[in-house]
Amino acid sequence: MKNNEEHEQNRIFEALLEYLKETRGFDFTGYKRSTLKRRVTKRMQSHQIDNFGDYLDYLEVHPEEFEPLFNTILINVTGFFRDPEAWNYLQNQTLPQLLQQKDKQDSIRVWSAGCASGEEAYSIAILLVEILGFEQFRQRVKIYATDVDEEALTQARWARYDAKALEQLSDEWRQRYFEKVGNHYIFRSDIRRMVIFGRNDLVQNAPISRLDLLICRNTLMYFNAETQKRILVRFNFAVNDNGALFLGKAEMLLTNSNLFRPLSLQHRIFTKVPKPKLNDRLLVFAQSGNEEASIRLSERLRLREAAFNSSPVAQIVVDASGYLVLANMNARSMFDIKRQDIGKLFRDLELSYRPLELRSIIDDVYRDRTSILINDVVRDHSDTTQYLDVQITPLQENDNSVQLLGVSISFNDVTSYNQLQNKFKASTQELETVNEELQSSNEELETTNEELQSTNEELETTNEELQSTNEELETMNDELESTNEELRTMNEELRLRTEEVNQANTFLTSILESFQTGVIIVDREFNIIRWNQDAEELWGVSSDEVQNKSLLSLDIGLPVDQLLEPIRKCFQGEENHQIITVDAINRRGQSIQCRVTLQSLKGVEEAQSYGTIILMEEVENQGDG
Known part of the structure; x- marks a missing residue:
């Protein structure tokens, strides 16, 4: 009885995994079942749910549960230079050997698979800058960092970490590669641009190829043995012949030694085993201590190959x-x-x-x-x-x-x-149809005369209809010519109006860009209708991202709630020109004082205001001396 219940729960759990795959695109079928069940059960306990069937029903009714569930399954445990001895070996032994085998102008490609919040991707970037120097790094290095967790990728792109995350770094490296902003440290932007983040499912998506170094640390251990083997075959394809694979401390490759061999088993650093060709495999059999046995083996192989070829x-x-x-x-x-x-x-x-x-x-x-x-x-x-x-x-x-x-x-x-079978079928069908055709031929001949007589009468009638149709077509042609003339006139008017609108838009854009301050124009519904280049530079948000969105919905570091009442006064005509100073945070995360000038945007009628012009500029801090 207990076995039946356990079997039923396993079946429902597989249905749950299939539901996650169909609705959200996450394929967890290759993960270890014990790990998955433990983490899903953890989420179930937070809602007092004790079986997988009820939790599947809960997910269907509460779609907001997907995000915390995925965060629980995809635990992002990482850090800068985690396992320092392994990273030291990589820096002092593996990377110098890899770089020595490449020409100085050759590109260097690195993939951090399962990068989580980006610490390991930035760690390898630091090592390569230390070895190559910044100029060589910028010209030659491409670092790809991937994960299935979009939330972790967003955090990695921001490259914003607290002091605890940088404990493994020396003071020298912390000062050289990070900028302190408030209580956080931000990785250098000029190096960060060399790291490309993107979503990649190691089970479903194709690997990044032509790699000199592949870092996948403590990620494979979450998959079952069959899935691990499929992923390692892809890794073998992705890594260059002289490239290296850097795994985590909890992972081994003993069961897949035909794909990679260890450079340092202690530090989990491996190199690719190129696939041997057929001739190389046969050579192993010929290397016998007995010469006579080798000759017999060679003769048998030649005989087998000859029989196979013939x-x-x-x-x-x-x-x-x-x-x-x-x-x-x-x-x-x-x-x-x-x-x-x-x-x-x-x-x-x-x-x-x-x-x-x-x-x-x-x-x-x-x-x-x-x-x-x-x-x-x-x-x-x-x-x-x-x-x-x-x-x-x-x-x-x-x-x-x-x-x-x-x-x-x-x-x-x-x-x-x-072909013979088709010909036989065709011949049989032809013989069957010949008799039917002969029988029907006499009937067809008898009816032909009657059809010819009726056809002659139909032709006479058709001639009359054609004459009438011709007259209708001539009338329609005159109407079409008149309509075409009207359309040409309308097209010319539309062209002139389009040119006028384009000129007005160009003129307005030139005015907005000439202010040398951030400019936002909102309508009476607080929707943004203009956002210039200086506003993009100040808040780090492009005009395409905010166009037609409500100013009140933006989270850009500008305290929009303090502008709400002044903007309403502009709309109501109480104060058409206002200047206020507010505390804000710019796109680099720095606290600034921002002078905001608000000007009512008048319509055709002087008393009518259909929007507000908002000018923003950073106020330089005045020192004491």
Whole structure:
């Protein structure tokens, strides 16, 4: 009974994960179930909910619950130079070796996967500036930082941290790379521009490629073993042959040693293991201590390869890692497979999706461990249509083997058989229709004379209708000419008015930009209708972001509530010109005094005010001496 309840709860939990994927785009199906259940249960307890089914119902009714749930699942635990010994090894050993292998003008690409609030991305930026110098860093380095948590990415882009977050940094680095604003420290903007933040799901999205260094610390441990392996295969593709992978202290790669080998196992720094080609694999078998055994092995391999190549059916073999390892003579000729294609990822070859999508079928073969046959696959080749029977067969060392070695894919050309079958069907259909056609021919001949007589009468009637239609068309043509003349006149008037409006807008924009102060124009509903360049510089918000939005809804460091009453007085004509000084915070987070001048915006009638002009400028602080 207990097992049935547990099974039912597991089923409902999987439905909950599928609901999160469908409604919010977060795919947690690859995460470890024990970790996920523990964190979801934590959120359930905050609402006194004791089963997953009720929590799923709660999510459907309360969409505001998604954000705290995701924050609980995606715990962002990070810091500057976390595990200092590992970062010291990276700075003094790994990075110098990587840079020594590159020309001085070559670009350097780094990816911080699962970057959370950005501390590790900025940590590697500091190390590279220390090693290269700022000019070389600015010219050569690109740092990509990704995460699935949009809230964490927003915090990372701000690069704003408290004093506790900078405890691992020396006083020298803290002063060199951070600017203190109030109680917070902001990372240097000229270096921050070299770090590109974006959303990336390691399970679903493609990896960033051509990397010299990939940092993914304490992120893989949240995924199950199968998902970890898929991610590591992508990492292997993303990292250059001489590149490095920097993992967290809690992560190991012992089960995936065929993809990466350790540079420092203690500090979890690895380098890529390039995929060996087929010839390299066979060479291992030839390196035997017994020369006679090596000769026999070589002869057997040549015999097996000759038999494989001489097969009348085109055949290829893809290993369990997804690489094309064999293709016989017929397959190479049929699909134009070059020698350099052997050893490449099968998914990167045209054959993987043309003449049919084989990648998903191979996944089905691995899952079900059974052969799949697809008949009459159409292939357009050299202006001819070819028909193939494609069979995908799983390969294993013996019937009891648990691990699959790969799949064999054979392409049997059945074009001739298909053509003969089509001809036979066509001939049979033709014979069946001949008798029917002969029987109906006499009936058709008898009715033809009657149809011809009636057709003659219809033609006479049609001639009369055509004459009438011609007269109607001439009348319509005159009306259309008159309408076209009116449209041309209207278009000319619209063109002149458009030019006048454009000139007025250009004139107004030039006036606004010439003030050399921040300018905001609002209508009587407090909606922003103008926002000049100096306002953007002062508050850090572009005109496109605030256009037609209410001034009262903005959070830009300007105390809008103190302007509410003066603006109303301008609207009501009580005080058409006012000057006030308010305390504000500019776009750099600095506290300033801002002089605000308000001027009523008059309409066509002098007494009518349909808006307010707001001029803003920073008041320079007057020193004591």
